Amino acid sequence: MWRGCALGTGLALSLAATPAAADEQTVKLIQLLIQKGILTSGQAGELLRETGTPARGRHAKPAPAPAAATESEPAPAKQGEIRVTYVPQFIRKQIADEVRSEVLTETRQEGWAEPDALPKWTKRFTLYGDLRVRYERDSFASGNYNKFINFQDINNGSPFDLESYNAGTAGAPPFLNTTQDRDRERVRARIGVRALIDDGLTADVRISTGSDQGPVTPNQTQGQPGDFSKYAVYIDRANFAYAGVPGLQLAIGRENNPFFTTDLIFYSELGFDGVSAHYEHDLVPDLNAFITGGVFPILNTAFDFSTNSETKYNSANAYMLAVQGGGAWRARPDVLAKLAVGFFDFNGVQGAVSQPCAQQQGGAYICSTDDTRFPFQQFGNTVYAIRNIVPYTGGALGAAVPDPQYYGLASRFAVLEVHPRVDITSYHPFDVELDGEFLKNLAYDRNAILNHGPSINGPIGPQNNIGSNGLYQGGDTAYIVRGEIGNLEIHRRWDWNVSLAYKYLQTDSTLDSINDADFHLGGTNAKGTILTGSLGLARDTFLSMRWFSAQTVSGPKYDNDVLQVDLQSTF
Numbered sequence: 001m002w003r004g005c006a007l008g009t010g011l012a013l014s015l016a017a018t019p020a021a022a023d024e025q026t027v028k029l030i031q032l033l034i035q036k037g038i039l040t041s042g043q044a045g046e047l048l049r050e051t052g053t054p055a056r057g058r059h060a061k062p063a064p065a066p067a068a069a070t071e072s073e074p075a076p077a078k079q080g081e082i083r084v085t086y087v088p089q090f091i092r093k094q095i096a097d098e099v100r101s102e103v104l105t106e107t108r109q110e111g112w113a114e115p116d117a118l119p120k121w122t123k124r125f126t127l128y129g130d131l132r133v134r135y136e137r138d139s140f141a142s143g144n145y146n147k148f149i150n151f152q153d154i155n156n157g158s159p160f161d162l163e164s165y166n167a168g169t170a171g172a173p174p175f176l177n178t179t180q181d182r183d184r185e186r187v188r189a190r191i192g193v194r195a196l197i198d199d200g201l202t203a204d205v206r207i208s209t210g211s212d213q214g215p216v217t218p219n220q221t222q223g224q225p226g227d228f229s230k231y232a233v234y235i236d237r238a239n240f241a242y243a244g245v246p247g248l249q250l251a252i253g254r255e256n257n258p259f260f261t262t263d264l265i266f267y268s269e270l271g272f273d274g275v276s277a278h279y280e281h282d283l284v285p286d287l288n289a290f291i292t293g294g295v296f297p298i299l300n301t302a303f304d305f306s307t308n309s310e311t312k313y314n315s316a317n318a319y320m321l322a323v324q325g326g327g328a329w330r331a332r333p334d335v336l337a338k339l340a341v342g343f344f345d346f347n348g349v350q351g352a353v354s355q356p357c358a359q360q361q362g363g364a365y366i367c368s369t370d371d372t373r374f375p376f377q378q379f380g381n382t383v384y385a386i387r388n389i390v391p392y393t394g395g396a397l398g399a400a401v402p403d404p405q406y407y408g409l410a411s412r413f414a415v416l417e418v419h420p421r422v423d424i425t426s427y428h429p430f431d432v433e434l435d436g437e438f439l440k441n442l443a444y445d446r447n448a449i450l451n452h453g454p455s456i457n458g459p460i461g462p463q464n465n466i467g468s469n470g471l472y473q474g475g476d477t478a479y480i481v482r483g484e485i486g487n488l489e490i491h492r493r494w495d496w497n498v499s500l501a502y503k504y505l506q507t508d509s510t511l512d513s514i515n516d517a518d519f520h521l522g523g524t525n526a527k528g529t530i531l532t533g534s535l536g537l538a539r540d541t542f543l544s545m546r547w548f549s550a551q552t553v554s555g556p557k558y559d560n561d562v563l564q565v566d567l568q569s570t571f
Helices: 002-015 019-036 043-052 089-110 118-124 151-155 162-166 447-451
Strands: 125-140 184-197 201-209 233-242 248-255 274-283 288-297 318-331 335-347 384-385 405-410 411-422 431-439 478-487 496-505 526-538 543-550 560-570
Touching: 118 125, 118 184, 151 405, 184 233, 431 496
Parallel strands: none
Antiparallel strands: 125 184, 125 560, 184 201, 201 233, 233 248, 248 274, 274 288, 288 318, 318 335, 335 411, 384 405, 411 431, 431 478, 478 496, 496 526, 526 543, 543 560
16 A cells, blocks of 8 residues: 555656656656556556557557657667657646545545544544642641641551550650641642543543552652652553443543532542442523432452451441432523532441450450551541450559550541532623532431540540540531632633632541542641632643641641642643
């Protein structure tokens, strides 16, 4: 095919050349096309007849005798040789156009040589991504309590004996930093590919920077762990999606948030493992209804649990079962109102008290519910010790009883969510968005939490929600209100917007491990304001500034301010 195309193109160019050059070049190209099987002898003869070139052979009429012989007179034609003495200009142009048309038709059908086009298979793939560079300043208020325990570090490592620490016979647990300001330069880079497999069926895979410390950590802090070490990269999205039925969307794998929510309940970039379905339908003109549901695994028990014991324990898997319904009403061409009500049941995330757990050979404890300890925590949820340690009596009289503990969530979580939003574009570019969300943990049971003993304390209790009076001060409610003005989406240079929000989250209003990671440095048990401003610098590239000022809702003082300056581009 390539050789045929090249010869055809050469013929077209030759015929468009000067008459003198065309004679020799055209004959050679026609001969070569015959040899390659692209033209038959009959086709070549027809081509020569169209050009008006006299054939040479037995049946040719004698040519008139030249006036005088010259040294430049061509020699007699050899057997099988075809000669063209002259091709008129309009014939050369006609042949060139025909050859060009045939070549382009053939290559267009095969999809490999159409001008400015790619092969058909490449059209099934879409490459996308984004890059964000951030400066962050984390500032802490004077007088902050400085003994908030980092329970995540304990649960991801060796159990901690809090009783021995309180008795002065063991070292300190890991503590959160609540007093020393920090400056961080951070990078987030993501790139993905979406493939169209068949009508309505796509596959999506994306990789991203980040860390394996939890689900809300896509940033890479520059200078960590040091010496220009390479950034870690993780699979961030991996899913099949089907949208072949009007109004219906199905997804399985790791996908984007399929629900209409804010970061009050889910971090804006959280990946959802599991399966989801979304259906929407126009009830009447300008009024649309939708419903979304899914099942999402949150924790899967380690296959060999318990690893270092010949006794294996039952699975303690955790799932989120979720459903959300709502509608969108186009009240006017420039006013869109949307409302959703959802229910999110986090089944199995609560920690469970173990069976009586005795010391094993070598001094270790292996307890039946160790796998119900939470794998990741930001800040705020009430936790409690989950090991039922059998007292060890082999120590000296009066010595502290060993009590190495892991910690689980004290509350169940079944969250009712209400999310209204109104977009008004009447005064573009001064568009307005009014947004809010309300959460209520319907499974919250204060008495059950107190029965777990969150205030069994000493100098430091097993959770961080005890007030100065020693009483538990947790709660089950959260809300956010937000207003924005300007371009609701920034795509071009000088697009802009500003927004102001107020957040309030009680301790156990929602799961603190998967909500916003920036406000109060992540989690619940916080209240305060968020000010944001963004300015477009180029196509899909903008500079933004966000300022968070937050305080604890209950318990010891822990106030902080966070400043973030981002340069971000999507492609």
